[in-house]
Amino acid sequence: MAATFADWFYGRIHIAARLHPYDHDNPAVLLDYLCDVVDALAASKSSILRGKACQWTASASPVLIRLGLHALTLVPATSISALEVLDLILQQDLLYPDFDSARAEVDALLNFIYQSLTDAEQRKLWGAIETGPLRTGVVILSWTI
DSSP states (O other), rough: OOOHHHHHHOOOOSSOOOSOOOOOOOOOOHHHHHHHHHHHHHTOOOOOHHHHHHHHHHHSSSHHHHHHHHHTTTSSSSSOOOHHHHHHHHTTOOSSBBGGGHHHHHHHHHHHHHHOHHHHHHHHHHHHHHOSSSSSSOOOOOOOO
């Protein structure tokens, strides 16, 4: 059975995982291109990445949400605090994303910010984890192979 676009595009364990070399018709090249754009913005020390990452995480697109979460791990700590990142995750209910392929990005981002959180902020995170998803009746979509 041939892989579908969703299989290639959403089926990665982690968004930063590159799939080189490509078949001539592999749509995963688009995701790698987007990751390259994020990496270039991070390397340029531009303040654009913070705004874009926040916009992407607020979108309805699973790919953009994953890209935004990945981008937040690359935004310098001088541009966005660990508490701001935690608040963004909690306000947008990304701690329990609607699609399980974003789980790797959420875990990487929480791992990235955790040590920078104060004890009170860490307790806030653990409280949110224990509470579970804010949405009721959420069906978790699987975009993995």
